[in-house]
Each structure stands twice: as structure tokens, then as C-alpha cells.
Amino acid sequence: NAGVTQTPKFRILKIGQSMTLQCAQDMNHNYMYWYRQDPGMGLKLIYYSVGAGITDKGEVPNGYNVSRSTTEDFPLRLELAAPSQTSVYFCASSDQGARDQFFGPGTRLTVL
Amino acid sequence: AQSVTQLDSQVPVFEEAPVELRCNYSSSVSVYLFWYVQYPNQGLQLLLKYLSGSTLVKGINGFEAEFNKSQTSFHLRKPSVHISDTAEYFCAVSVPNTGGFKTIFGAGTRLFVKA
Numbered sequence: 001n002a003g004v005t006q007t008p009k010f011r012i013l014k015i016g017q018s019m020t021l022q023c024a025q026d027m028n029h030n031y032m033y034w035y036r037q038d039p040g041m042g043l044k045l046i047y048y049s050v051g052a053g054i055t056d057k058g059e060v061p062n063g064y065n066v067s068r069s070t071t072e073d074f075p076l077r078l079e080l081a082a083p084s085q086t087s088v089y090f091c092a093s094s095d096q097g098a099r100d101q102f103f104g105p106g107t108r109l110t111v112l
Numbered sequence: 113a114q115s116v117t118q119l120d121s122q123v124p125v126f127e128e129a130p131v132e133l134r135c136n137y138s139s140s141v142s143v144y145l146f147w148y149v150q151y152p153n154q155g156l157q158l159l160l161k162y163l164s165g166s167t168l169v170k171g172i173n174g175f176e177a178e179f180n181k182s183q184t185s186f187h188l189r190k191p192s193v194h195i196s197d198t199a200e201y202f203c204a205v206s207v208p209n210t211g212g213f214k215t216i217f218g219a220g221t222r223l224f225v226k227a
Binding site: 004031033035040041042043045050090092096099100101102103104105106 | 121144146148153154155156157158161202206212213214215217218219220
């Protein structure tokens with residue numbers, strides 16, 4: 001049982017490039033989340049999903065897109081990278097919306 | 113609107129001393145409450161949670177928290193800390209939202225345990 005896995009661990013992008021952050025979970029959780037963590041700011045919710053085929057915006061969705069074609073996978077796409085997207089990105093999952101979340105190890109992204 | 117306030121951004125403490133990390137929330141509806149811990153370069157792990165029942169909740173690594181509804185607080189305590197407790201701690205609340213629940217995280221408190 002691997003829990004929540006994220007790839008890559010680190011990435012450096014140039015302004016305007018695109019990339020997809022991968023997230024997968026093997027706990028059969030319906031709920032999945034993407035957060036970004038900036039120093040001293042806690043976690044901000046980017047997008048979330050309550051099940052395959054259903055996604056919705058969080059607090060800070062601009063510049064990102066998601067899809068949820070399967071229960072296991074929830075990739076996050078950056079289309080035109082900007083320096084403001086330099087952050088650590090965490091994926092998480094839970095079996096219900098109100099319950100505790102299981103977090104992946106994070107992806108550290110730098111946009112130069 | 114709901115919010116979570118962690119009153120201390122950093123808490124330095126000596127090893128074997130007690131510690132309290134403070135968390136206040138605001139919500140007009142019932143909430144579920146959580147504390148997570150984040151060790152350096154890792155994701156968050158659940159420390160403990162309050163869903164209902166006894167207001168004193170015990171978690172992993174000797175931590176406990178008390179839910180105080182009248183003061184809308186959920187402070188985290190440990191009677192004797194170890195160097196290995198050095199980490200960032202996040203308080204979070206889950207509140208009802210359209211289509212389910214949403215979780216709001218505090219800004220975090222960095223606990224630094226000194227020898």
C-alpha cells in the first residue's frame with residue numbers, strides 16, 4: 001500500500017513552459033485535492049475532486065487545470081508557467097470530504 | 113466565512129519542557145478539527161482529530177488536544193517534548209460546503225526543540 005504518490009519530486013521550469021504534476025493513490029479514496037504551500041502561508045487549495053469525472057475549483061485555481069478520469073489519478077496541469085507558481089505542491093486524498101487527508105511527499109517547483 | 117488562526121508562527125522550547133500550540137477557529141456551524149505535523153521535506157501527517165464525543169483527544173507521539181467550543185479553540189499540547197518533535201504543525205477545520213465539506217488550514221506553527 002503506497003498511499004499517495006507524487007512525481008516528480010523536483011522540477012525547474014522556464015516562464016511559459018507547461019508541465020503536469022502527477023498524483024496517484026491506491027486507497028480507493030473518492031476525494032482528492034491539490035494544494036500549494038508557500039512559506040508562512042499554510043496550504044491553499046487549488047482544485048479538488050469528489051470522484052472520477054468530477055472536479056471543482058478551490059481558493060487559488062488560476063493558472064492550473066485538473067482532470068480525474070479514474071479514482072486513482074488526479075494530475076495537475078500548468079499551461080503557462082509563471083514565477084508566481086514557484087511553490088511546493090501537495091496532493092492529498094480522503095475517503096470522505098470531512099475526514100482526515102492523506103498527503104503525498106510533495107513536488108517542489110521553481111519557475112525561472 | 114470560516115477561518116483558522118494559529119496564534120504563534122514559531123515556538124522555541126527546550127527538550128523535555130511542556131509545549132502548547134494554539135489554534136482558534138471561527139465558524140457558525142459545527143466543525144471537525146485536525147492537527148497535522150510536517151517534518152522537513154515531507155508531506156503532512158495526521159497527528160490527531162476531533163469529530164465528536166470527548167473533547168480531549170489523544171494522538172500519536174504523546175500529543176493531545178482539547179476542543180473548547182465556547183472559546184472556539186483546539187490547542188495542541190505535549191507534556192515533554194523531544195528533539196524529534198521539531199517540525200511544523202498545522203491546525204485544520206472541516207466545515208460543510210456545497211457538495212460536501214471543505215478543509216481550511218491554518219498558516220502553521222514551527223516548533224523548534226532545543227537541547
